[in-house]
Amino acid sequence: MSPKQVTGPSSPSRSTQKARGQDTTPQKQRTLMQALNSMHISSPSEQLHTPTSAALPKPCLSTQFTYGERDDSGHARVFDAQTGTELMRHHDLWFYDGSIVCRAEDVLFRVHMSLLARQSVCFGDMLAIPQPEQELDEKSGFDLSQEKAGSKAFKGRIPIIVLHDAAEDVENLLKALIDGPVFGNNGREDFRVVSGILRLATKYLFESLRATALSHLSIAWPKTLKGWEAREDRAQSYELDHPHQPRLYPHPFLVINLAREIEAPELLPAALYDISRFSYTQIFDPGDEDIFGIYPSPYPTLSPSDMQRFTIGKEAIHHMVTSLIQAMGNSLPNRQPSLHSSYSGNRRSHAGICVSATSCKKDFSELMDLATQHYLFDRERGSCDPLTVVLRLEMPKPSPPIATHDSSILAWPRYLAICGIIFPTALSALNASWSFPSFSPRQIIDSHDLFPFLVAPWAGPQSTLGLLSRIIQVALIWRAPSLGLGELLHGYWFWIQVAVCRTVVGFLLTRSVGWAFPALFSHYAMYEASSGYGPVLVVYLFTLDGAEITRLSGLRTDRTQPHSLVLGLSFLLCWLDTEPWTYGLAMVALVVLYLSASFVSRIRSRRQDRFATTTSPHRAFPLKAAFILIFLIALTNAVSSWFSPTKHALMPISPLPPARLLDIIILSFPRPDVKAGSKLITLTLESYAPLLSPNVSLAAFTHAEQHPAFDTVRDAFGNSQDITFYRDVDTHPDARSGQYLHLAEAFRWQLGRGAEQAEWVMIGEDDFPLCGKDNGAGQNALKTVMQMLEDGREGTGAIPARRGAFIGTGGSGLIFHRSLLPIMAHILRTHAELISKLPPNMPSRPADVVMQDCLLGRDPLCPPKRPGGLVITSRLVMDHIGGMYSTNANKASNSDKWRCGWRHAFHGMEEVEVLVVDGLW
Structure with missing residues (x-):
């Protein structure tokens, strides 16, 4: 040097x-089409270069x-x-x-x-x-x-x-060399950076960097039709998100001049075609509304040779549009122009099928007249874009903007959809039993009832807010830009898919993981009732383009972003219907279908000629808005469950004083480990002690002659608390010792208490304390259950409609009305007898199942099921703490079974009423 x-x-x-x-x-x-050939893009050696910054005097x-x-x-x-x-x-x-x-x-x-x-x-x-x-x-x-x-x-x-270069270009070049090239979205600012790098990389022979930058720039200015469609999809998405800003890509003149300067003719076809789509006024005299944005003086221009090629090519493109429409008019109705055929590729066929040759010819003629008026006379947008003309001519005639302009033949699906909302709503207002039932996954999973699954879209609203949602749905359907029989059938089919998804998710989040993973358990995933068109209508709105949304809403596009309006309407309908699971899964299904279709389209495009395929749907799907809606629904659903205030219930008053409302009996049986048994009994009794009052009593009962742990706890408590300790020492040579006899004797003892007998009796085992020692969650749940039981009583002395409740598992947490005690004592004593009096065809059942079947009304010896059902909690509010210390020496121990917050075994059954306790855990 x-x-x-x-x-x-x-x-x-x-x-x-x-x-x-x-x-x-x-x-x-x-070339993309014949028009590009007329531009005569020649080799670099034949070009007349525009003076560049590198060639000007420095x-x-x-x-x-x-x-x-x-x-x-x-x-x-x-x-x-x-x-x-x-x-x-x-x-x-x-x-x-x-x-x-x-x-x-x-x-x-x-x-x-x-x-x-x-x-x-x-x-x-x-x-x-x-x-x-x-x-x-x-x-x-x-x-x-x-x-x-x-x-x-x-x-x-x-x-x-x-x-002798611009300092900004040198800065960008050095940053790309040192930090590696980091490019953007091919927008105006990104082009300024990339073009500077390309100029210097070409000038100073940075070959690798030049190839990388040129490859990035080719994404926006491709040389294949497949790449062009992907570019246009990105441009449409940008216009939807930024309606008041200039277009995404830079002025094509800048790209053409750059291509000449760096000798990259592969950029020329896309740039020349892009600029040829605009009128001369938009290019050379844009005025205040310059679609290309404001550029520093002097305004971009072309060299004389490129300007000549541009004008010749633009004229050829105009003739091509005219020839295309004329060729369509000269073709038979069932034939398409060759250019159309080569471009359509794998695009889906439309539902506009001719029923006769005459009607097909009429429709085809109307389409040709419409295209002639739109592209040749009115010179509307797309009149200089053959690809747009081809794409739009393959579609059926657009539906009129508003339903009031439809003919009676075409409008009847719209009226049918509106009637499907109004009639069920009116019937539900007159009498709720007249309306179709709403759908929830438990109807399929537990009851195997498919009827609500099929008719739920026509079920009436479930609340006043739901009624307001129906009014909004009617207004949207009335103004829908295109709503025919095909849309109705596709909408119903989509509802079936959403209902199936809800059933699968409901099963996964209750039956599948609700046992051992309480954090994943969701009551409403199974029980949320769905009705109406709301979820399907939201999906329909997301498939509309910006112009259709604007026409539907009646708002000006320069004052609102169309898909922001759809996002707000969708969230409002979800909130009014109170169906976050249904709306959320509907949107998830839509996104999955869209992404799957895009993926399949890309896979297919690799197997066919690149000029006859598409890489994405024609309409730019608002994927960002869809994800935002899913996030908002999930967020509000989580927040509402996390921060919903816990209602602290009060224990009801006894309906027949001085008799108590509730007697809690804790059954105890000896364990090999006396110390552990004493601790279990103590913890269980202490969990119920805060409930004790003149209205509620607590007793510990055992039928074992030798029970050291029971004696230890009794001596420890003494008379310090109002807890009764009772040991039944009766002998029964005609019966087997075990759980049947133990429970039968407990019920017999309760019946023998006479006037002290309470209205309700709760049975529990000595290793099942109430959950929530610190926050009293289990006590609060028990009080709420007792309120529900008493609310089913028609009068002071009448037997309540609800005969019992179940807040635990196995034989713990069962609550019986006193009218069932004689029956339970008799049934359990019968099962315990050595010489059974039961019918020979009656299957053998464990003692806890016998009690559960009696409360459900399934046992033939018990009263039949009455209206009102069995009350349960959605989760267990009793904790199994004795899994490691079984009373049966031959039974395997397990410390993590049937713990607080686990899904209740009866959750989802038709015979039960559920108290939701999700907020307690």
Whole structure:
């Protein structure tokens, strides 16, 4: 490297690169259509280049610097020795150990020469020049002593190189070399960065970086129809999200000029086609509403040769649109133009099927007239875009904007849908039993009832807010831009899919994981009632484009974002119907279907010609809005369950004083480990002690002659608390000792208490305390259950409609009305007899199942089931703490079964009423 000033490297041509053995010949361009051929895109050697920044006369930039006083950072100020202009060190690209200083305009960069030489042939050749032995003199090179005092800068001087390029372009190039290229969305700002990198990468032969930047730019300016459609989808999505801003992509003139400058003709077809879609007024006299945005003066323009090709090609495109419509008119109704056939590829067929040759010809004629008026006479949007014309002509005639303009033949599906809302709502208002039942997954999982599954869309509203939701649904259907029989059938089929998804999710979050993973258990995933069109209507709204949404809402597009309106309406309907699981899963199903269809489309496109396939649906699906709605539904559902206030219930008053309301009997049986047994009994009794009052009593009962743990606890409690300890010492030689006899004797003892007998009796085992020792959750749940039992009583002395409750599992947590005690004592005593009196065909059942069947009304010896059902809690509110200390020596121990918060075994059954206790855990 010369010890004197180092001049900037000249820009070798692409032919020079080829001579060096580098394969830089651009790929042969394939035209998208016949119009592009008329533009005569020639090889780079035939082009007339527009003067660029690299070719314009440059001011003389000196490599001789003078130095002034030090600034606040400790660096000496640097000035151009010839002009006196102050030069600024770049704040980020100034490395203290850099081996060369690059000057671009008035900005200095200190970098490593080896980094530039490694990736650039130009800089590599410069580094390969033999270096003289003498040091740089005082008038050349950068003086390192002027660096920050105390820094790690080296002594002496380093070379200076002048780059006759924009400082911003040099900055972007160096950042890409040092940090790696990080590009954006191919928007206007991103293009400014990428174009600068491409200019310098081409000029200084950074081949790898040039290829990377060119590949990124080709995403927005592709050479295949598949890439073009993906580009247009991104542009449509951007327009939906930014309705008041210029378009996403930069002015095509800038791309054309860049392609000429860097000799990248593969960018020209897309750029020339893009600009040809706009009118001359939009291009050359845009006025205040410039769709390309505001650019600094001078406004982008083309070289004379490119301007000639552009105008010739634009004229050819206009003739192509005319020829396309004329060819459509000359074709038979069942035939399509060849260009249409090649472009449509795998697009789905539409439901517009001709019922006769006459009607088909009439529809085809109307479509041709509509296309002629729209594209040739009115010159509406798309009139200069053959691809848009082809796409729109493959679609059936658009439906009128509002239902009031429909003919009676076409409007009847709309009226049918509206009647499907109004009639069930009216019937439900007159008499709720006249309406179809709403759907919940438990009807299929437990009751195997498919009727609600099939008719739930026509079920009446369940609340006043649900009625308001129905009114909004009627208004939306009335103004829907296109609603025919096909949409109704597809909507019903989608409802079936949503209901199936709800059933699967309900099973997973209750029956599947609700046993051992309380955090995943969800009562409403199983019990949430669904009715009406709401979820299906929301999915329909998300399939509309911006113009259809605007027409439906009646609002101006410049004042609202269409899909923001859909998002708000969807969330409002979900909130009014109180169906977060149904709406949420409907949106999840829609997103999954869309992504699956896009994936399948991409897979198919790889197997076919790239000019006959599509990579994505024509309409830009608002995926972002769909995800936002799913997030909002999930968030509000979680927040409402987490932060819903816990209602602290009070124990009801006894209906027949002075008799008590509730007697709690804790059954105890000896365990091999006396110490553990004593602790279990103590913990269980202590969990019920706060409930004791003149209205509630607690007793510990055992039928074992020898029970040391029972005696220990009895002696420990003594008379300090109002707890009764009773040992039944009766002998029964005609019966088997065990749980049957133990329970039968407990019921017999309760019956023998006479006037002290309470209205309700709760049976529990000595290792099942109430949950929530700290927060009283189990006690609160028991009080609420007792309120529900008493609410079913028609009069003071009448037997309540609800005969019992179940808040635990097995034989614990069963609550019986006193009228059932004689029956239970008799049934259990009969099962315990050595010589059974039971019918021979009656299957043997455990004692706890006998009690459960009696409460459910399934036992033939018990009273039949009465209206009202059995009350249960959605989760267990009793904790099984004795799993490791079984009373049966032959039974395997397990400490993590049937714990607090587990799903109740009867959850989902038709015969039960559920008290939701999700907020307690």
